[in-house]
Amino acid sequence: MLDIRLTETNRIAVIEAQGRVDSSTAGQLGDALTSAIDDGLVWIVLDLAGVDYMSSAGLREIVSALKKVRGAQGDMRIAQATERVYDVLEMSGLNTIFRIFDSRADAIHSF
Amino acid sequence: MALPRNQIRIHARLEDIRTAIQFVREAGQRAGLDDRALHHCQLAVDEACTNIIEHNYEPDQGDLRINIRCGQDAQVFWIEVVDSGRAFDPLQQAAPDPTINLAERQHGGWGVFFIRKIMDDVVYERRSGHNHLRMSKRLPNVESQQSSEGSEKRVTIIDTTNMMRIMKLNGQIDSAASDELEKVFNQNLDQGHRLLILDMSGVGYISSRGLRMLVAAWKRARDAKGDLVLAGLQPGVGEVIKLLGFDLVFTVFESLDAATAHYSA
Numbered sequence: 001m002l003d004i005r006l007t008e009t010n011r012i013a014v015i016e017a018q019g020r021v022d023s024s025t026a027g028q029l030g031d032a033l034t035s036a037i038d039d040g041l042v043w044i045v046l047d048l049a050g051v052d053y054m055s056s057a058g059l060r061e062i063v064s065a066l067k068k069v070r071g072a073q074g075d076m077r078i079a080q081a082t083e084r085v086y087d088v089l090e091m092s093g094l095n096t097i098f099r100i101f102d103s104r105a106d107a108i109h110s111f
Numbered sequence: 112m113a114l115p116r117n118q119i120r121i122h123a124r125l126e127d128i129r130t131a132i133q134f135v136r137e138a139g140q141r142a143g144l145d146d147r148a149l150h151h152c153q154l155a156v157d158e159a160c161t162n163i164i165e166h167n168y169e170p171d172q173g174d175l176r177i178n179i180r181c182g183q184d185a186q187v188f189w190i191e192v193v194d195s196g197r198a199f200d201p202l203q204q205a206a207p208d209p210t211i212n213l214a215e216r217q218h219g220g221w222g223v224f225f226i227r228k229i230m231d232d233v234v235y236e237r238r239s240g241h242n243h244l245r246m247s248k249r250l251p252n253v254e255s256q257q258s259s260e261g262s263e264k265r266v267t268i269i270d271t272t273n274m275m276r277i278m279k280l281n282g283q284i285d286s287a288a289s290d291e292l293e294k295v296f297n298q299n300l301d302q303g304h305r306l307l308i309l310d311m312s313g314v315g316y317i318s319s320r321g322l323r324m325l326v327a328a329w330k331r332a333r334d335a336k337g338d339l340v341l342a343g344l345q346p347g348v349g350e351v352i353k354l355l356g357f358d359l360v361f362t363v364f365e366s367l368d369a370a371t372a373h374y375s376a
Contacts, residue, residue, distance in 0.1 A: 023161040024125040053150075055157050056221035067213060084150055091228055092221055093209030 001025055003050075004032045012111055013041040014104065018050030021058030030061035033076075037065065042074025045107040049080035054088055066098065075099070079107035117182055121160070123168050123175035123194070128160045131179045135190055138181035139248075142188040148248050151229035152190060155246050158222030159192045159201075167196025167242060186316060186347075187231065187247040194242050200235045201244065202227070231285040232318035249283070249316065266295055269310065269367075274337070275374065276304040277367070281313040284321035292321075296328040296339070305337025306374065310367040312343035317351060326360060338362065342370040 002025035003018040013036045021029055036044060046062065048054075066076050078100045081089060089095045101107035119134045121127040135156045139149045160177055168175050178193040206224050207217035227233055232247040265288055270277040276299050282288065299307060307328070317325075329339040342364040344352065352358050364370035 022157055023128065023165075053153070055154060055161070056225055057161060059221060060218065063213070063216065064218075070213065087150075088154070088225070091209065091225060093211070096210075097213050097216075 002028050004028060006032060006036060008041065009108075011041065012043045012045060012108055014045045014047055014108065016047040016050065020053040021051055021061075022053065022055045023057040026055075026057035026061045029058060030065070033061065033065035034068075037068050037072070042069040042072040043111050044069060044074070044076040045079050045104060046076055047079045047104050047107075048082065048085050049104075051085055052082050054085045056088075056092070059088060059092055059094065062098075063094065075111070077101060077107045077110060079104040118178065118180045120176050120178050123164050123177050125161065125164055128157055128164075131156055131160055131177070134179060135181060138190075139188055142181075142183045143251060144188055144248060145251055148188075148251070152188070152246075152248055155226045155230050156190055156192060158226050159244050159246070162201060162222050163192070163194045163196060163242070167194055167199050169196075172196075183250065187249055189245055189247040191243060191245045193244075195240060196242060198237050199242060200237070202233060202235050227286055231283075232320055233286070234319055247318070249285070265291060270371075271304065274304060275306040275308065277308045277310065277371065279310040279313060279367075283316040283318075284314055284324075285316070285318050286320050289318070289321045289324040293324050293328065297331070300328070300331050300335060300337075305332055305335040307332055307337070307339040308367070308370050308374070309339065309341050310343055310370075311341050311348060312345065312367070314348055315345055317348050319355075322352070322355060322357060326357065329360060340364060340370060342367045 001019050002021060005016045007014045015032055015036065017029060019025065033044070069076050078098050080103065081100055086095070089098065099110065101110065117138065119131060121131050132153045135152050136149055139152045144152065156179060163177055175195070180191045182189055201223040204220055204223055206227070207220040226246060230246040231249045234245045236243045265281055267279050268276060269279055280292070284292065296307060325339070332339040340362040343366045344363060352361065364373065
């Protein structure tokens with residue numbers, strides 16, 4: 001139900017998720033983020049174009065990943081949040097904590 | 112045993128929540144909710160079930176279930192989530208602060224935060240060994256009646272003296288409006304305006320949370336030797352107030368004129 005793909009260019013990891021991020025799949029996203037960070041990738045673009053649903057379980061994973069990368073002088077930036085995902089980011093105030101970009105290229109070039 | 116069409120029972124497992132979500136989505140569609148409201152209902156039932164599975168139930172309690180019922184009345188579509196886990200009132204939990212910085216952000220509590228934010232009314236009850244969480248969403252026809260009033264402000268101050276403040280409330284007193292109004296009332300009471308006269312003629316809907324907020328403000332006003340009175344109730348709102356017995360709490364005037372005449376006499 002959730003598909004996650006990772007590509008890396010010039011030390012920037014692009015993690016692309018496809019599907020629903022809820023309490024039964026959030027762990028997958030968390031694991032993907034953690035393993036990228038453990039590999040030393042602390043500049044991350046999280047491309048959410050294919051995610052049309054995210055619950056607080058998903059937000060919890062991306063917030064704990066954000067804490068880790070910022071702690072390592074990196075950052076995680078969000079690209080192409082869909083309307084519904086932006087809605088939950090905004091409700092929880094995360095739209096002011098994450099840098100969010102309309103396109104993946106903009107997010108990558110912001111590093 | 113077949114369950115009625117407005118009810119579903121799922122195993123208390125995270126991977127089964129989707130069945131509940133799908134059920135709520137279909138019921139909400141039949142009730143005429145728009146896409147955004149449907150998304151909110153799905154998120155609310157998802158967060159409610161997740162919390163039950165993660166907090167109310169112990170993993171080794173055996174084959175546990177969660178019951179989900181949906182229904183609608185004239186004004187709202189409601190979802191009731193029932194579990195037999197330990198007594199837990201999610202509405203008593205301190206809400207996390209969305210404006211706080213990353214380092215100080217609360218880790219948990221966001222599910223309940225979402226439920227309260229996106230649903231128009233949320234009520235918790237513990238009945239015969241079960242937790243009942245009832246979450247309501249206003250139906251769109253109620254919304255459109257209100258939107259014909261345009262973007263009038265939620266509260267306007269009509270008249271004021273040292274002691275008294277006359278305010279006109281507009282629109283729907285749902286959870287979000289309750290928070291806003293609570294602040295306004297408290298500010299006024301803090302400033303010594305201990306007689307609050309509320310012109311309710313522009314209010315077409317009040318949630319139970321809104322009523323609790325009004326009663327709390329009434330109590331503060333009375334404690335300060337003042338009062339909080341209501342004027343010009345619309346029939347639907349008057350009915351709800353009566354139904355809950357709050358007509359015995361509040362002094363209610365037919366109209367704002369009747370109220371001001373009473374206090375200027």
